[in-house]
Amino acid sequence: MTTQLFRTCPESxxxxxxxxxxxxxxxxxxxxxxxxxxxxxxxxxxxxxWPAIHLLPADQYYQLLTLHGINMLIFWIIFFExxxxxxxSSTLLRCRLATPRLxxxxxxxxxxxxxxxxxxxxxxxxxxxxxxxxxxxxxxLFYLGLILFAVGALIGCFIFLGTLVVAKEEKTYEGSIPLxxxxxxxxxxxxVFTIASGAIILIPTFLWSVGWIAHIDAAMYRLVWWAFGHxxxxxxxxAHVAVWYAIAAIVFGAKPLSEKVSRTxxxxxIAFLQIASAHHLLVDPGLSSEWKIFNTSYAMYLAVLASMVxxxxxxxxxxxxxxAKGLTKGLYQWLRKAPWGNPTFxxxxxxxxxxxxxxxxxxxxxxxxQINLIIHNTIYVPGHFHxxxxxxxxxxxxxxxxxxxxxxxxxxxxxxxxxxWQPYLFGFGMxxxxxxxxxxxxxxxxxxxxxxxxxxxxxxxDYPASAYTLMGIAGISGMAAIVGGAVFILVTVVSVFFGKRxxxxxxxxxVTSRLMRAQPDIVPSGGHxxxxxxxxxxxxxxxxxxxxxxxxxxxYAVNWKYLASVWPLS
Amino acid sequence: xxxxxxxxxxxxxxxxxxxxxxxxxxxxxVWSLIMFVMMPLWHVYGKQxxxxxxxxxxxxxxxxxxxxxxxxxxxxxxxxxxxxxVRPPPGSDxxxxxxxxxxxxxxxxEKDQTYRLHIASMDWQHGFSLQPVNINTQILxxxxxxxxxxxxxxxxxxxxxxxxxxxxxxxxxxKIYVTEGGS
Numbered sequence: 242m243t244t245q246l247f248r249t250c251p252e253s254x255x256x257x258x259x260x261x262x263x264x265x266x267x268x269x270x271x272x273x274x275x276x277x278x279x280x281x282x283x284x285x286x287x288x289x290x291w292p293a294i295h296l297l298p299a300d301q302y303y304q305l306l307t308l309h310g311i312n313m314l315i316f317w318i319i320f321f322e323x324x325x326x327x328x329x330s331s332t333l334l335r336c337r338l339a340t341p342r343l344x345x346x347x348x349x350x351x352x353x354x355x356x357x358x359x360x361x362x363x364x365x366x367x368x369x370x371x372x373x374x375x376x377x378x379x380x381x382l383f384y385l386g387l388i389l390f391a392v393g394a395l396i397g398c399f400i401f402l403g404t405l406v407v408a409k410e411e412k413t414y415e416g417s418i419p420l421x422x423x424x425x426x427x428x429x430x431x432x433v434f435t436i437a438s439g440a441i442i443l444i445p446t447f448l449w450s451v452g453w454i455a456h457i458d459a460a461m462y463r464l465v466w467w468a469f470g471h472x473x474x475x476x477x478x479x480a481h482v483a484v485w486y487a488i489a490a491i492v493f494g495a496k497p498l499s500e501k502v503s504r505t506x507x508x509x510x511i512a513f514l515q516i517a518s519a520h521h522l523l524v525d526p527g528l529s530s531e532w533k534i535f536n537t538s539y540a541m542y543l544a545v546l547a548s549m550v551x552x553x554x555x556x557x558x559x560x561x562x563x564x565a566k567g568l569t570k571g572l573y574q575w576l577r578k579a580p581w582g583n584p585t586f587x588x589x590x591x592x593x594x595x596x597x598x599x600x601x602x603x604x605x606x607x608x609x610x611q612i613n614l615i616i617h618n619t620i621y622v623p624g625h626f627h628x629x630x631x632x633x634x635x636x637x638x639x640x641x642x643x644x645x646x647x648x649x650x651x652x653x654x655x656x657x658x659x660x661x662w663q664p665y666l667f668g669f670g671m672x673x674x675x676x677x678x679x680x681x682x683x684x685x686x687x688x689x690x691x692x693x694x695x696x697x698x699x700x701x702x703d704y705p706a707s708a709y710t711l712m713g714i715a716g717i718s719g720m721a722a723i724v725g726g727a728v729f730i731l732v733t734v735v736s737v738f739f740g741k742r743x744x745x746x747x748x749x750x751x752v753t754s755r756l757m758r759a760q761p762d763i764v765p766s767g768g769h770x771x772x773x774x775x776x777x778x779x780x781x782x783x784x785x786x787x788x789x790x791x792x793x794x795x796x797y798a799v800n801w802k803y804l805a806s807v808w809p810l811s
Numbered sequence: 812x813x814x815x816x817x818x819x820x821x822x823x824x825x826x827x828x829x830x831x832x833x834x835x836x837x838x839x840x841v842w843s844l845i846m847f848v849m850m851p852l853w854h855v856y857g858k859q860x861x862x863x864x865x866x867x868x869x870x871x872x873x874x875x876x877x878x879x880x881x882x883x884x885x886x887x888x889x890x891x892x893x894x895x896x897v898r899p900p901p902g903s904d905x906x907x908x909x910x911x912x913x914x915x916x917x918x919x920x921e922k923d924q925t926y927r928l929h930i931a932s933m934d935w936q937h938g939f940s941l942q943p944v945n946i947n948t949q950i951l952x953x954x955x956x957x958x959x960x961x962x963x964x965x966x967x968x969x970x971x972x973x974x975x976x977x978x979x980x981x982x983x984x985x986k987i988y989v990t991e992g993g994s
Contacts (some may be wrong), residue, residue, distance in 0.1 A: 300978055333815050370975050374936045376952060377977065416817035459936055459951040486814040496813035500823040502832050524866035524948040526956035533863075542843035549818045549839040550832070557831060558814070610850045611859055617947040618938045620975040683941040689975040698982040699890045702969035704944060759813030761820070777831040786835055790842065797846065800855075807944050809858040809961040 244313065246336045246749040253491070253648050260341035260751060261331035265324040265649055267348055269360075272320035273733055275312050275355065276635075280726045282309035291692060291716025292709050294529065299691040303368040306689060308359065310371035314630060315473060316355045316390070322428065322480050323347070323397045329425035329483065330404035335756045336413035339403030347396035354390030357382055370689060372470060375446060375457045383789060384447035388440070395436045398429050416757035420497050424483025427507040432476045434515055462526045471518035478548070479510050481637035485555045488589040488640060492580065495558040496759060498778065503554050509547035513539040520604075523613035533610050545605055552597045553786045556590075557779035564772040564779075565758035572781040586646065588640030588664035595632030595668060599627060599675050602793050605799050617805055618689075620643070621682025622641050628675040631722075635666055639729050646733065652740030660732045667725025673718035681711040683803070694758070698787065861948070864957040870933040873955060877906035881916050889917060889986075896988070904929060907970075907985075909937040909950045911977060914970045914985025922965045922992050931955040938974030941987065947973060962989040 246259040288296040297305065331338040338344065360382075361367045405426070408414060408580040418426070442465040448454045484531055486503070489495035497503040519536030539545060563575030580586050603625040607616040613795065616622070636719040646654050654660055686693055686708050695701040774780040813819065820826055828836075850947045854860050885895040895916040899905045901924035910933040920926055930939055930950050937950040946965065948956060962968075972983035 246949060286830075299981065303975070303978065303980075331827060374974070377935045397873065414817055416821055417823065419816050420814045420818075422815075436961065461952060463949075463951075490814035490816075494813070496819075498829045498832050499826050501822075501826060502828060502836070522949075524950060526949070526954040528864075529863055530850075530861070531867075534847075538847050538850070541847045545846075546836070546839050546843045549842075550836060553835045554832065605846065609846070611853050611857060611861075613858060614861070615945045617949065618940065619947065683945075685940065685945045685971075687938075687940060687971055687973040689980070690971075690973070691981040695981070695984060698984045698987055699892065700969070700984040702971060702984060705943075715931045756816065758821075759816040759819040773831075777834075778829050778830050783831050790838065794842070801849070804859050805857065807859055807946055808963055810946065811858075811860055811862050811959045 244751055246751065247335075247753050248744075248748045248750070249754070250648050251744065255332055256335045256753060257649070258331045258337045260344070261327050262649065263340035264341060264348065264777055265327045265332075266345045267646070268320050268324040268327070269649075270737065271348075271352060272317050272324065273382050273642075273730060275317045276726070277662045277730050278359070279309055280723055280730065282306075282312065283719070283723050283726075287716055287719040291693065291719075292712050293806060295692070300365070301361075302691050303370075303689075304362060304365060305369050307368045308363050311362070312355075313635075314371055314626075315387075317472070318477055318630070318634060319390075319394050319636075320351065320355075320727070322432070322476060323351070323394065325480055325484065325638075325641075326401040326425055326429060328403075328645075329422045330401050330408070333419055333422050334404070334408040334414050335753055336404065336408035336411060339400050339407050339678070343396060344400050347393040347400065348404070350393030351390050354386045354388070354393060356386075358386030361386060362429065372466065373446070374466075375459055375462045378450060378721060381447055381450040384443050387388060388447060391436045391439045391443070394432065396647060398432050398436070401425070401429050408527040412608065412755070415758045420500060421483050421487045422508055423504055424479055424486060427510050428476050428479035429481065430511050431472060431479055431514060435469055435472035435476060438465055438472060441764060442466045442469060454663065460525060463522060463525060467518040467521045469520060469553055470691070472515045474626065474630060475510070475514040475517075477634040478514065479507065481596070481634040482507075482548075482551050482555070484637045485551070485589055485593055486558075488585055488637075488644070489555055489559050490564075491644060491718050492583065492586045492589075493559050493562040495562040496624060498554050498557050502550060506550040506554070509543050513544040513547075515542065517544065517608065520608040520613075521608050523608070523610050525628065530610065537608050537610055542605070545601075548597070549786075552593070552601075552789065553779075553782060555593060556785070557782040560779040561772075569772050571782060576781060582661050584660045584664050585640045585644045588636050588643070588668070591664055591668035591672075592633055592636040592640065595628055595636070595672055595675075597789060599672065599679075599794065600628030600633050602796055603628060603679055605793075606797055609642040609797075609800075612800050612804050614684060614810070615800075615807060618687065619682035619689045620678045620686045622674045622683055623688050624678030627671060627678065632668060632671050632675065636664065636671075639667070640664065642729075642733055645712050646736045646740070650740075651743045652736045653743055654732065655735040655740050656732050659728050663728045663732065666721055666728065670718045670720075670722030670725055674715050674722055676752060677711045677715035677718065681708050681715065684708045684711070686712065696803045702735065706792075862959055864959075866957075867951065867953060868931050868955040870931075873906065873929075874908065874933070875930045876904075876929070877908050880904075886919065887915070897925065901926065902949045903927070906930075908933060909939065909972070910934055912972070912979035912983035914942065914972075914983065917986045917988070919988045919990060920962050922962055922989050923959045924992065925959060927978070928958045928960050929955050930958070935976045936974050937972050937976055937983070940971045940973040942950070942969050942971055944968055951962050962987075965989045965991050
């Protein structure tokens with residue numbers, strides 16, 4: 242048996258297994274390179290949809306939009322998630338990573354697949370969007386690239402699961418796995434389901450593209466493809482919620498209000514999150530309303546319930562931790578005195594707010610069976626998923642990266658002043674951008690559409706002037722978010738490759754320490770609630786949650802009212 | 812650092828709920844159930860519902876039905892391409908072809924009358940987006956979707972394709988005219 246080398250980070254106390262550390266670094270670095278490609282394509286897409294600029298010709302716009310979608314929604318996120326999975330298993334559980342060599346095979350397959358897919362789209366014969374809806378054909382290598390990437394990611398998931406087994410077998414931790422690892426396990430289970438669905442649809446589609454299968458049914462393709470396409474975004478939800486809990490723990494020493502509630506909420510994700518892929522099929526022919534209602538509502542909104550629970554317990558755990566430190570004045574002293582200059586915290590908190598208020602509410606509204614009639618395939622849809630995947634997931638991952646640069650890469654953060662402002666610029670730009678797209682979508686502006694002015698069309702249509710204004714503001718705020726993204730890449734690349742070293746190489750050893758249980762609470766007399774109000778441990782968070790609910794209810798009702806104004810249909 | 816450590820209690824699932832959590836879960840669950848019930852209720856009391864009536868079809872079969880309607884009810888043609896404008900009788904079955912990159916033919920409907928609008932794609936996937944009224948559905952090859960629709964506003968409506976369908980996607984535009992009743 243080979244000797245396993247570990248090092249312990251002196252500041253964080255985290256213990257890194259050397260092969261796992263290199264795998265995490267490699268996956269995170271490639272993720273950021275892909276984020277750069279995605280960001281460059283975002284410039285072209287944003288400036289083309291900004292009506293006053295309308296930069297690119299149609300063919301290039303559709304080509305860049307295809308690249309942007311696949312790189313951002315699949316490659317960037319899943320490469321980063323591989324690093325998160327290895328971190329949450331090997332590092333958090335203080336154990337060796339299972340089969341690190343296979344980890345490099347997985348990494349190699351993912352890189353090969355991503356490169357193949359990008360090159361084929363760049364050649365110009367596969368501008369089919371991320372969804373590649375049949376029977377619109379793409380080059381066979383387009384599908385093959387995705388399949389290779391998925392196989393690699395699947396191997397990564399099994400390495401994560403194998404590492405959990407190793408940790409349990411070698412007793413590297415006491416008791417149950419930490420909540421954050423439980424969240425990563427949730428993400429991993431959803432990922433396995435996602436990748437299996439992807440294989441079920443992409444392998445036949447590949448065979449169809451090379452002529453071995455005669456026909457792929459369009460409705461069947463959509464049903465199975467979305468079990469892949471939407472679920473891949475559900476991996477993100479589970480992963481970024483786990484990252485929120487991790488950052489709350491790292492920055493504040495926060496402890497979940499109760500393990501039972503937070504873990505049950507993750508379990509609800511495993512059980513119900515995937516079926517909401519039906520969101521995409523609400524106005525498709527061939528499906529019954531009973532099927533649509535049950536699936537689109539995650540079986541009675543049980544996964545929405547889970548997200549609403551996390552939305553309370555993450556900031557609630559921060560509030561309790563802050564109150565325990567004596568920040569008990571008023572309802573919000575704990576929040577005012579939070580470290581707003583630390584990008585790890587500010588990014589995480591903006592991610593939480595953006596995901597909940599913009600992404601969450603818009604997602605539930607447009608996923609309502611009948612309301613989807615006024616929203617399907619309008620630019621409202623990208624408005625929604627930029628709030629979930631960009632404000633939510635991407636910003637959460639950026640925040641975690643700021644923490645990982647000294648801890649994992651052992652480099653000092655370069656340009657700390659820029660890093661401090663980055664989450665605000667990115668978050669504010671993206672927040673305004675998403676709100677503009679939601680509003681423009683409500684006016685019927687379409688997604689994936691080169692020209693809202695229809696200048697080359699024999700039959701035109703005039704959108705109201707307000708739609709043009711909204712798309713113009715979306716262009717400006719989108720560019721602000723892109724600048725924010727560029728600052729992130731600048732800070733991380735300079736830090737990782739040119740930053741000042743922290744610690745020394747010789748600190749690796751074979752001695753490891755076991756992960757102990759968290760200290761039991763030192764509960765103030767009268768329980769946590771004594772530090773809060775109204776018998777609530779986290780009264781500020783509770784009031785904030787009620788505010789969220791009020792906005793949710795009002796916006797939901799407004800959309801039913803809007804629906805009632807369109808032509809009667811039956 | 813306890814969310815990244817094992818729970819402090821061995822029997823963590825026996826810890827009592829915090830009051831703030833219990834209250835919020837109850838509120839959120841009630842709201843979830845209200846949202847769930849809204850959809851079936853709208854099927855009973857609301858006016859905007861899809862019947863989900865749909866049939867398998869082929870381009871040839873659907874084209875034949877459309878041609879029969881066009882031959883019988885065309886009232887005029889529009890644009891250089893001589894696209895027929897069809898005025899089918901109220902209550903009848905109306906056919907609309909989606910193909911690269913055209914909605915064919917144009918329709919002239921009467922306000923407050925009900926029509927059974929059949930739509931199918933001849934080739935790739937398309938999106939039926941009626942603007943400015945803002946009704947959007949998915950159109951697939953091999954499937955004929957039937958919308959039972961009652962236009963309640965008069966004037967010109969534009970059909971925009973909102974499912975990406977290749978390089979001419981943004982030029983795929985059609986028209987539905989709604990005339991005041993009794994004309």
